[in-house]
Amino acid sequence: xxxxxxxxxxxxxxxxxxxxxxxxxxxxxxxxxxxxxxxxxxxxxxxxxxxxxxxxxxxxxxxxxxxxxxxxxxxxxxxxxxxxxxxxxxxxxxxxxxxxxxxxxxxxxxxxxx
Amino acid sequence: xxxxxxxxxxxxxxxxxxxxxxxxxxxxxxxxxxxxxxxxxxxxxxxxxxxxxxxxxxxxxxxxxxxxxxxxxxxxxxxxxxxxxxxxxxxxxxxxxxxxxxxxxxxxxxxxxx
Numbered sequence: 001x002x003x004x005x006x007x008x009x010x011x012x013x014x015x016x017x018x019x020x021x022x023x024x025x026x027x028x029x030x031x032x033x034x035x036x037x038x039x040x041x042x043x044x045x046x047x048x049x050x051x052x053x054x055x056x057x058x059x060x061x062x063x064x065x066x067x068x069x070x071x072x073x074x075x076x077x078x079x080x081x082x083x084x085x086x087x088x089x090x091x092x093x094x095x096x097x098x099x100x101x102x103x104x105x106x107x108x109x110x111x112x113x114x
Numbered sequence: 115x116x117x118x119x120x121x122x123x124x125x126x127x128x129x130x131x132x133x134x135x136x137x138x139x140x141x142x143x144x145x146x147x148x149x150x151x152x153x154x155x156x157x158x159x160x161x162x163x164x165x166x167x168x169x170x171x172x173x174x175x176x177x178x179x180x181x182x183x184x185x186x187x188x189x190x191x192x193x194x195x196x197x198x199x200x201x202x203x204x205x206x207x208x209x210x211x212x213x214x215x216x217x218x219x220x221x222x223x224x225x226x227x228x
Contacts, residue, residue, distance in 0.1 A: 042220075043218045093158070100214070101208060
């Protein structure tokens with residue numbers, strides 16, 4: 001199988017705090033992971049590509065200092081939303097690339113910033 | 115640049131009826147195409163993918179899609195809808211040889227009426 005987990009599944013935080021979301025590939029190694037953001041009733045927007053052992057590649061318009069990505073191992077990538085504000089509230093989904101053109105998605109993390 | 119257009123943000127069918135979800139792509143090179151399903155507050159599950167092999171692709175849960183280059187389409191079909199098929203469906207494209215980045219369509223909500 002190919003299972004990807006995310007933790008936490010939902011988080012509520014106060015404005016100005018930082019929140020870390022973990023993405024783990026449980027039964028395979030992933031040199032590449034992706035982070036997406038999804039607003040209600042909308043599609044997924046790719047935020048960044050996370051590469052193990054190197055800096056993440058951010059999509060145009062995504063603030064890299066706002067959304068810190070660390071891919072410390074072949075099974076773990078983290079997304080930290082720094083100084084979160086209500087407009088950062090969203091559903092964040094990660095995916096892990098198992099092989100060429102095959103990604104497996106995590107269950108998502110619902111972030112609510114008060 | 116590659117893009118995907120899903121015609122119809124909302125499709126409603128009766129249980130047992132044919133399901134047809136439309137997807138058209140724009141790509142200057144032979145693309146890889148995917149259909150994903152998303153249930154509420156969950157991540158994405160791969161239904162099927164086209165990777166330049168057979169043009170008729172069979173997926174899970176009785177779904178299939180046909181790649182038609184002349185029409186730049188990759189429509190998703192299922193002969194007989196089941197109540198459990200009610201979900202959000204996304205078509206996605208990644209150009210061949212790419213690092214795996216997915217570009218998603220806007221999504222289509224499938225409603226199945228009893």
